[in-house]
Amino acid sequence: MPAKISYKNSKAFIGYALDATRSRIRFVQIASTLAATFTLAVVIVTVLVAGDHFISGGLPGWLLITMRWLLAVGLGAMAAASVVYPLIRRRSNLHTARIIEGANPQLHDSLTASVQLADDKQLPTGVLQAVRRFAASQAGDIDFASVISTTRLRNCGMAFVAAVLVLTVYWMATPKAVWPSLRRIFGNDAIAAPTLTQISIIKPQPYETVLAGTPVKFLVDISRGNGPTRLELARDGENYRPGDSIKMVWIAATDSGNDRYVAYWPQASAENNAVRFRILCGDAVSQQQDLIVLAEPLVRDLTATLHWPT
Numbered sequence: 062m063p064a065k066i067s068y069k070n071s072k073a074f075i076g077y078a079l080d081a082t083r084s085r086i087r088f089v090q091i092a093s094t095l096a097a098t099f100t101l102a103v104v105i106v107t108v109l110v111a112g113d114h115f116i117s118g119g120l121p122g123w124l125l126i127t128m129r130w131l132l133a134v135g136l137g138a139m140a141a142a143s144v145v146y147p148l149i150r151r152r153s154n155l156h157t158a159r160i161i162e163g164a165n166p167q168l169h170d171s172l173t174a175s176v177q178l179a180d181d182k183q184l185p186t187g188v189l190q191a192v193r194r195f196a197a198s199q200a201g202d203i204d205f206a207s208v209i210s211t212t213r214l215r216n217c218g219m220a221f222v223a224a225v226l227v228l229t230v231y232w233m234a235t236p237k238a239v240w241p242s243l244r245r246i247f248g249n250d251a252i253a254a255p256t257l258t259q260i261s262i263i264k265p266q267p268y269e270t271v272l273a274g275t276p277v278k279f280l281v282d283i284s285r286g287n288g289p290t291r292l293e294l295a296r297d298g299e300n301y302r303p304g305d306s307i308k309m310v311w312i313a314a315t316d317s318g319n320d321r322y323v324a325y326w327p328q329a330s331a332e333n334n335a336v337r338f339r340i341l342c343g344d345a346v347s348q349q350q351d352l353i354v355l356a357e358p359l360v361r362d363l364t365a366t367l368h369w370p371t
Contacts, residue, residue: 094143119254288343
């Protein structure tokens with residue numbers, strides 16, 4: 062935005078008012094259109110990732126290629142146009158003056174009058190200067206940065222934040238890995254399509270309590286499983302270490318057509334009285350659950366009272 066000029070220099074001040082308003086219009090247009098473009102990109106990516114997860118065999122190759130071109134060319138063109146068009150467009154002084162007066166009715170058309178009369182070669186100079194001084198004095202206290210409404214920009218920004226939040230929540234909540242699907246969407250065709258594997262933990266129940274040192278049985282049902290199945294334990298309640306992994310063994314097919322797997326943890330132990338665990342099968346990961354591990358009761362003190370026989 063141009064440096065502010067005192068309204069006492071009426072001609073320069075009116076020029077400043079017009080240039081400052083034009084700069085603000087360009088900024089709001091560019092920022093809001095870019096925010097809308099990025100929002101659309103995030104929404105498209107979220108839909109593609111979810112589709113890659115829930116469609117059997119993942120998204121077909123032709124659709125991935127089409128969407129890549131849409132993202133690269135379509136959104137790229139929108140972003141470029143949102144920047145280039147406002148920069149090359151020239152708003153007339155009269156149009157800009159009317160925008161300022163629309164936001165400041167107290168000017169009473171004085172600014173548009175000064176702009177219109179500036180082109181009148183037959184108008185005496187003194188009259189034009191008087192009109193300019195009056196317009197400048199009326200507009201002297203106006204903050205030209207607030208002339209242009211930023212409602213559209215705020216709405217576009219909020220939509221972008223909401224779109225990113227939805228993608229983040231889906232990323233954290235889905236049992237499928239999001240990163241491989243993103244790589245497939247953006248051109249890595251060597252990545253295998255995600256499966257429709259679903260994992261249901263039968264035993265233990267959430268926050269079930271066991272004694273330290275005792276064996277714990279884990280039972281899960283898996284539908285459309287693909288790949289080895291294993292149990293991972295976080296003894297500190299947060300970090301899954303490579304050594305705390307147990308292979309699960311298939312034991313039977315259920316009446317609903319799922320596969321049931323079992324694993325035994327020989328001796329329960331926890332650093333903070335709680336263990337977090339999850340089940341992995343191929344590209345699927347179960348929801349995390351907590352298991353409460355209580356210390357084994359020990360006899361630490363014994364008091365005996367002896368009485369003389371009567």
